[in-house]
Amino acid sequence: MIVIGSDHAAADLRHIVMKYLEEKQLPYIDCGTDESPSDYPVIAKAACAKIQSGEAVRGILLCGTGIGMILAANKMKGIRAAVCSEPYSARFTRLHNDANVLCMGARVVGSGLAAEILDAFLFTDFEGGRHQRRVDMITAIEEGNAAF
Ligand code: RB5
Numbered sequence: 132m133i134v135i136g137s138d139h140a141a142a143d144l145r146h147i148v149m150k151y152l153e154e155k156q157l158p159y160i161d162c163g164t165d166e167s168p169s170d171y172p173v174i175a176k177a178a179c180a181k182i183q184s185g186e187a188v189r190g191i192l193l194c195g196t197g198i199g200m201i202l203a204a205n206k207m208k209g210i211r212a213a214v215c216s217e218p219y220s221a222r223f224t225r226l227h228n229d230a231n232v233l234c235m236g237a238r239v240v241g242s243g244l245a246a247e248i249l250d251a252f253l254f255t256d257f258e259g260g261r262h263q264r265r266v267d268m269i270t271a272i273e274e275g276n277a278a279f
Contacts, residue, residue, distance in 0.1 A: 132158055132159065132160060132181075132186060132187040132188060133152060133157055133158070133159040133160070133187055133188070133189045133190070133191060133253075134159065134160045134162060134178045134179075134181040134182060134186070134187035134189070134190045134191070135148060135149060135152070135159050135160070135161055135162065135178070135190070135191045135192075135193075136161075136162035136163060136164070136174035136175065136177065136178035136190075136191075136192050136193070136200075137163075137164065137174065137192070137193035137194065137237070138164065138168075138169045138170065138171040138174055138193075138194045138195070138199070138200075139164070139166065139167035139168050139169045140194050140195035140237055140238065141193035141194050141195065141235075141236070141237035142164070142165050142167070143237065144193050144235070144237040144240075144242065144245060145161075145193050147242045147245065148191055148193070148245065148249065149161060151245075151246055151249060155253075157253065159187075160181055160186065160187055162174055162177045162178040162181070163177075171192075171194045171199040171200050171203060172199070172203040174192070174200075175192055175199075175200050175203035175204045175207075176203065176207065178190050178192055178204075178232075179204050179207040179210045179212075179232065180207075182209065182210060182231060182232070183207065183208065183209055183210075188231065189231055189232070189233070189252075189253065190204070190210075190212070190231060190232035190233070191232070191233050191234075191235075191249070192204055192212065192232055192233070192234045192235075193234070193235050193236075193237055194234075194236065194237070195236055195237060195238045196214075196236040196238060196239060197214040197215075197216070197234040197235045197236035197239065198214060198234075198236070200212070200214070200234040201213070201214040201232075201234040204232050204234065208273060209231075209270075209273075210231060210232055211228055211229060211230045211231050211232065211266070211269065212230065212231075212232035212233075212234055213228065213230040213232070213233060213234065214234040214235070214236070215233060215234070215235060215248050215251075215252065216235070216236065216239050216240050216244070216248070217244070217248065218247045218248050218250065218251035219251075221233060221248045221249075221251035221252040221255075222251040222252070222255050224252070225251070225252055225255035225256065225257060226255055226256075226257065226258045226262070227258065227262045227265075228262070228266065228269075229257040229262070229263075229266050230252075233248070233249070233252045235248060
């Protein structure tokens with residue numbers, strides 16, 4: 132399950148992404164919003180809570196730049212959010228960081244580029260191995276027990 136959310140600045144892109152997910156037959160939970168104005172931290176918190184609860188395994192968060200969403204999302208335990216504006220970073224944040232949330236800026240990427248970024252993010256598996264150790268180190272920082 133994928134969870135998706137946007138603020139008002141990215142509502143149009145969110146609807147485009149939901150259509151993309153439907154075409155790929157990937158089930159999703161829509162955390163909104165079509166309200167304007169709206170506050171991106173509210174949406175980020177609601178969407179990331181779905182990952183924390185296990186209802187969703189990946190998240191897609193959209194705002195004007197993607198930056199507000201990534202800042203809010205990464206404050207939540209267990210969330211590894213990456214903001215991407217090209218497919219290379221989207222691919223490698225899955226391979227190396229096991230990122231579970233993709234953030235994009237609707238004022239940064241167009242719908243065609245967003246689809247390529249989604250292809251890279253959603254269809255790339257984490258490599259594990261030496262990268263698992265580093266992801267574990269991120270978790271240790273989060274939990275306040277980093278021994279480095
Ligand atoms: C809304 O105007 C804008 O600030 C928001 O979408 C986002 O880009 C913040 O980081």
